Amino acid sequence: MKYSELKKSLKNHKLRITDCRMDVLEYFQEHTKAVSIKDLEDKFQEYDRVTLYRTLHSFEENGLLHKIPGDSGSAVYGLCKDCDVAAHHHNHMHFRCTSCGSTECIDTPVEIKAATLPDNYEMASIDVIVNGICNQCSSN
Amino acid sequence: MKYSELKKSLKNHKLRITDCRMDVLEYFQEHTKAVSIKDLEDKFQEYDRVTLYRTLHSFEENGLLHKIPGDSGSAVYGLCKDCDVAAHHHNHMHFRCTSCGSTECIDTPVEIKAATLPDNYEMASIDVIVNGICNQCSSN
DNA sequence: TTATAAATGCAACTCTATTGCATTTTATTT
DNA sequence: AAATAAAATGCAATAGAGTTGCATTTATAA
Numbered sequence: 001m002k003y004s005e006l007k008k009s010l011k012n013h014k015l016r017i018t019d020c021r022m023d024v025l026e027y028f029q030e031h032t033k034a035v036s037i038k039d040l041e042d043k044f045q046e047y048d049r050v051t052l053y054r055t056l057h058s059f060e061e062n063g064l065l066h067k068i069p070g071d072s073g074s075a076v077y078g079l080c081k082d083c084d085v086a087a088h089h090h091n092h093m094h095f096r097c098t099s100c101g102s103t104e105c106i107d108t109p110v111e112i113k114a115a116t117l118p119d120n121y122e123m124a125s126i127d128v129i130v131n132g133i134c135n136q137c138s139s140n
Numbered sequence: 141m142k143y144s145e146l147k148k149s150l151k152n153h154k155l156r157i158t159d160c161r162m163d164v165l166e167y168f169q170e171h172t173k174a175v176s177i178k179d180l181e182d183k184f185q186e187y188d189r190v191t192l193y194r195t196l197h198s199f200e201e202n203g204l205l206h207k208i209p210g211d212s213g214s215a216v217y218g219l220c221k222d223c224d225v226a227a228h229h230h231n232h233m234h235f236r237c238t239s240c241g242s243t244e245c246i247d248t249p250v251e252i253k254a255a256t257l258p259d260n261y262e263m264a265s266i267d268v269i270v271n272g273i274c275n276q277c278s279s280n
Numbered sequence: 281t282t283a284t285a286a287a288t289g290c291a292a293c294t295c296t297a298t299t300g301c302a303t304t305t306t307a308t309t310t
Numbered sequence: 311a312a313a314t315a316a317a318a319t320g321c322a323a324t325a326g327a328g329t330t331g332c333a334t335t336t337a338t339a340a
Contacts, residue, residue: 120275135260
């Protein structure tokens with residue numbers, strides 16, 4: 001993605017333009033799989049770990065990323081493709097490959113009826129994590 | 141639940157009978173909400189943290205508990221009511237209350253068709269986490 | 281009752297994530 | 311373009327979650 005596009009995207013989300021944020025956002029754009037803090041630390045050794053953590057947090061707060069609960073411990077993050085700051089649409093599914101360990105957002109929308117909940121439970125949002133073998137691993 | 145019942149349950153899962161395991165299992169039986177390591181540490185200060193961790197792990201390995209990915213960081217565990225060692229049925233949903241922070245297993249079975257996945261993805265299992273307000277919180 | 285295999289407690293350690301603070305950088309205003 | 315205020319960064323320290331090794335104790339089965 002072009003520099004000016006990245007810049008625009010940050011500005012749209014009311015985020016200041018910094019080297020770290022530009023690099024991290026570009027990294028997200030270039031990867032279809034969800035990204036962990038570990039990935040970023042390995043890739044961007046020139047930035048402090050803390051800065052990378054704070055970058056993820058600010059991106060998440062400003063609706064650029066969504067957090068995906070990690071399998072064991074550490075979380076991963078995915079780009080919010082169809083979201084804007086006002087309305088998040090997180091009702092897609094996350095596919096976690098048990099072979100390569102990657103997590104990926106699958107754009108198939110997920111519908112679970114609130115009617116299936118017991119009385120007096122109110123649904124706000126839903127996270128669906130599908131475990132299995134991803135396309136890359138199944139073709140090897 | 142009676143002592144003898146707890147004992148039988150542990151034996152069924154090929155787990156040795158110890159004080160810690162009996163107490164922890166009883167605690168799970170008495171609570172409808174999912175249990176965190178923190179809950180256990182607070183409740184059972186007479187047992188070492190490590191022992192409680194290992195108790196959870198052995199319960200999980202032997203099909204007595206299932207692990208539910210925590211909101212931020214620490215995981216919680218739920219009793220496997222309808223599971224046996226041979227066949228786990230984890231396709232129920234987990235309800236996480238954004239008000240009181242509790243997580244709970246809801247017995248409504250969840251069906252997501254593998255057909256909704258893109259080509260060459262193979263589904264093995266699925267975790268559904270519904271966020272919202274639980275019955276207790278909505279009536280307060 | 282004894283033998284052995286497993287569970288426990290303790291200490292140390294690893295990994296993940298956060299906080300405080302001084303410094304630097306960004307964006308805005310003049 | 312320079313000055314200013316607000317925000318981001320880097321570093322060090324700290325907090326929290328979870329694990330490992332090992333000596334000791336306990337449970338089960340012979």
